Amino acid sequence: MNSEREDGRRGRALRSPSGAYAAEVVTSPVDGRRGWVWRVLSGWAAGPQPRTFAVLVVLSGLYALGAIRASSWFALSGFILLLLVGAFVLRWRYLVGLVVLVAVLAAVSASARPSAATPGPLLVVALACGAVLVFGRERDRLGLQGAPGALMLVDLRDRLAVGGRLPALPVGWQVDAVVRSAHHAGFSGDFLVARRAGTDIEIVLVDVSGKGQAAGVRALQLQGALSGLLGALPFEGFLPAANTYLLEQDWDEGFATAVHLAVDLSTGAFRVGVAGHPPPAVLHAGSGRIEVLDAVGGVALGVVGGMQPAVTTGVLASGDAVVLYTDGLVEAPGRDVDQGIDRLLGVVEAVVAARPGSAHEVLAGVRAGEDDDRAVVVLRRR
Structure with missing residues (x-):
């Protein structure tokens, strides 16, 4: 993200001088001022x-x-x-x-x-x-x-926010994201990493098991590892390598779900890899249809060796959008996950399809409970 007007906890999309959009990730409501x-x-x-x-x-x-x-x-x-x-x-x-x-x-x-x-x-x-x-x-x-x-805990929280910043995109594309921790805690088990190289952008949204400080520390460690792997490996090898890393850590709560999105910004061609994560949604502006990329397979990271992600491909046309999210938006006590996904799709249709809505508007529209961490990423081709 461009250096001007950076504040990792305000959670608003900012326009860069080139006309591209970047995003700031919300991890907690606590501001940086110390009494x-x-x-x-x-x-x-x-x-x-x-x-x-x-x-x-x-x-x-x-x-x-x-x-x-x-x-x-x-x-x-x-x-x-x-x-x-x-x-x-x-x-x-x-x-x-x-x-x-x-x-x-x-x-x-x-x-x-x-x-x-x-x-x-x-x-x-x-x-x-x-x-x-x-x-x-x-x-x-x-x-x-x-x-x-x-002070070390504060530093860990801030590092999670910094590591989740999204890169600026060229004219014709916009992206923003929001991450909210359960009960406004200082740490979140949900995080994202992103990388742009030329006309290619990769975004990974991860949900670490658990919540609170323990999940936040594991999330920070995993975020650092995934940041190093992203771009160093081909798309097909990223999630399997992340799975191997998690298995080697031997954590008590050692699993995580992840979704890996790679987009060619020059053509709109995309690939999505899913590892035990809720399926992404693609809005097709031309038809107004919302497609759920619910591919078969893709076990969560850190469960079994030799994991292969469920991969889906497609092309984003002008006005199309991809929405990534974590299970905190669609899971709730007494409610089926499919019902939660249907509710989310209704919000996406109202917020993203009708107007260039942001990830914050999607999160607000879902009105998910605060018992779990929540994260949303919206990538749109204008």
Whole structure:
């Protein structure tokens, strides 16, 4: 995409100086601005951990002194604030030390002023100590220690957005895409990679199993691998190579569905390879007909070796469009997938056939639930 007016989270199609269209991919509603609290805590946590731990120890001691001498001003539940700060900035062993210290100080403060103490605040502090330990242990298991770990997650999210940018196309073509994560989470298991070389463009839309942070990390790793494979292999070898890569990773949730679209922009000839993915839809402007490219075969990636994708070919005439999407748009509890696809086709007919509608309009028209990640790509020959 052209460098001007780039913002990986706004999700609007932009016109380049050449008249071509590019797209920006939506991964979450969170903008790039950081509040002053984030900056202060991040800078604080970047220093030596013993210093940060010592500061929290001193603050805990001062608060305990206040709780003993002025219980009406310093409630025992105030220790929870110190625990929350520690959970954000401290690594595991220091966090354990802070939790133990806070538990002891809370008990001492309560016993020093028995007339002002009630079981309720002590129980709340005890529950907070347990929750912080569980949270800190999980972050330590994932290698996300302190504020730098949170910053790493932000970087992973942004890399997914950057990797999903679509290239600018010549006059006569337009393309845009949108990716939305489940419940507006910061990570999505749906992603796309694209490459343009001369008059050829290739777009791959992938749906990694699972959702949330775990799916986002797998999606980032797979996105990097597919970006390297795209263009380095012929069309017929791309999805089988991606399948081999997934099998070698041996992930617990190691499968993904994918659709691979290759278009010759000079002639409109296209090829579509499908691996366990919902079938793409092609709008034929001349007849107003919408064709579902539901070819036989194409097992999901990472399931069996020797996978061969289901391949369909065709030609896009002026006004025709190809719509790629993930199952989050057509699957819902209590609704058959075929019904979901029929509903999507109705939206495509209303939005894309009647006017040059965008991927955002398709997504909005489907009104899919937010329990799953969702992605749409619309490529049109004008």
